[in-house]
Amino acid sequence: MTRVSRRQFLVGSSVLGALGVAGISAVTWDELQQRASVSPLAAGSGILVVLTLYGGNDGLNTVIPYADNAYHDARPELSYRPEEVLHLDSQLGLNPAMKGLADLWRDKSLAIVRGVGYPQPDHSHFRSMDIWQTAAPGSAAPGSAVPTGWIGRWLDATGDDPIRAVNIGSVLPQLALGTKHTAAALDPSSAPLSPTLSAALSGLAATDPADTTAQDCVCIGYQSEQTVTKTFSSITPPDKSKKAANPLAAQLDLVSQCVKAGVPTRVYSVSLGGFDTHADERHTQEQLLGRFDEAVSGFLRDMAAHPRGKDVVLLAYSEFGRRVHANASQGTDHGTAGPVFVAGAPVKGGWYGDEPSLTDLDNGDLKTTVDFRDVYNELLQKVVSTDPVPVVGAGRRDLGFLA
Template identity: 35%
Template sequence: MNRRNFLTLTGTFTGGSFLLPQFLHAFGTRSNLAGTEQCLVFIQLNGGNDGLNTFIPFENPLYYDFRPKISLSKDLVIGKSSGMGFHPALKDFATMQQNGDLSVVQNVGYPHPVRSHFRSQEIWQTATNSNHYATNGWLGKYLDLQCKDHQPTAGVNLDSIDNLALKGEEPHSITVKDPNRYKIRSDKEKQAVLSANPQLDFVRKIAHSVVEGSEDIQKALSKSTSEVSYPKTNLGKNLEWIARLVKGNLNSKVYYTSQNGYDTHDNQLNIHHRNLTELNDALAGFYKDMKQSNLLQNVTVVVFSEFGRRVKDNGNGTDHGTAAPMFVIGGNTKGKVMGTNPDLSQLDNGDLIHKIDFRSVYAGLLTDKLNFDPQLIGIKNAAIQGLF
């Protein structure tokens, strides 16, 4: 078994108890994560969210011309400002925006866009050009440089599968489906002795991260409770776990989770409304929880999808497109609508032309929230200005 495969095996824990054999007992002491108390929370909308029906150009007649079957009438749009407004399911998004705690970054994408779900997600997760392939994620690279030695919970992915964005040379993140069941049993009285075999020592080091990660998570959970009501959905439960870990001082720099179901080729009005309702209600609980705990200024939530949808509907839905809005909540964001409204008169083969590169948003997050130079991990795009 090679180092990378073993890293994948031990860095993921999706539930249940796990017993480490004696030869895998750990060594060494925990090291601290460099940086400030700020953290980032990413919510990835899988399937390609339709940005035009999420943040709607309701004053542009072309929107209704292109979408006779799936457009939303002006009287349904909420939080209207400068010709744009939110889908009616996003009532709490509109409230957060009015409170100055939610910024919208319009027309986000990348050059030479790819319409494959898997490949476009990979591009967003590695922050590379569309013609370049990478094995490590942009956040994994960041954590490799920020962590002193081995920090197993510097990043936490609430999911049943690993996320490439957090993959680095060292396992500084853990994927866990149910933190309450992430309990590792080990006999600390019997510690393995370092050997002359570097591969065996690596195995022992990884095993230590699994044990220590479990201990840190359980300690954080023991120091926190759920103080607001969250919806009983997958996303609601995941954001409730993240809130408890933040309040319990786990001190992770990055939290990641996702929501599925945005590939709306058919029956879009119903499916999209249901998905956005789930997103809105889960984030409303998290937002309220962070505000009540006086932590919203320290926690920045980033909502994005791998691409938007095509401008013209296909009847009852939309096909894969390109640019779409990103949403940034908390972290002392300035609560602006950034960038120009979608230009529906100048399209690229029926698609929106991106105006803001997603890596500029990443650069802004790294620079302004984590006090980190994005060029150190290969992001050369200028940081977006005015977000914080």
């Protein structure tokens, strides 16, 4: 009989409905303190925070080639004038909403990887995000169907602790799904379990020598749930007003609490949506980038001031950039390559990857200069200290943004 993993059992169990979670294993407010006190993360262990910007962020109005006439010609009303841009050098600058990241750049703790994408790009949100999150190893074009995510494959290769990776939110992204293991989910909106339900789960987790293989599997599943539940007891739910004003800041506030408590989690996943700016882009994107900037710069300042936080590295990416030319609605349509941000105390700040040409295009799209799997390769090696080959395949290269 094939043994069902604890995660697979929990995914199919009705207890997740009671936990307020759909289709995944949850962690609750009753858990973190015990794990942090019994088995805290070892000092010096790298921590990776993966931030997904859903919708296809316009990279050209994020990292702005303000000195390139081709940029202004392609976007006569959508482009930013040089005096509006937060200059990083004589050619490129940040969107005016990103003052916090400009400070990180000056502190040399922000790396910007330019022209990141993948071969044979796909303009579909769903397919492109699937490619980024699964990171199919080995093939020249990462377009083949892969059921596991890149963090999920790392989980499969490195053990069975249910909280080595945690997603903030009740729905796991594809990147967190492995064959044997998945990340846990910490839902900021979930309520603590009632005493009655907690007692019922404890009973279901108890083993018996007379158990069949199937019954033993049930016990293992509930034992895993109990482990995760006991770990997050010290975490305080985010302030509702803060969550409403900036949901990403609320998510990163939870990550901050986990890191400071010494929770033995190596990878956290957070997200911000709304970047599909087909019309009236400037206002919408500036608001979103302002939330992104406020949340990320505040989080990293907080981390830099704490001993455990000095090992934190944050990756921010989107599924694709946008077309070079503005459309008739003062927005931009789905494109290809875009910038990726890597930030934190361990980061060697500066430019990485070549800036794509705005005139040598691929049917109106930017040409990729960096394969996104090279970014993952370096993060896996130098932040979570693992062999990247089982995750992203052989033949990848480091870019040098981490010491």
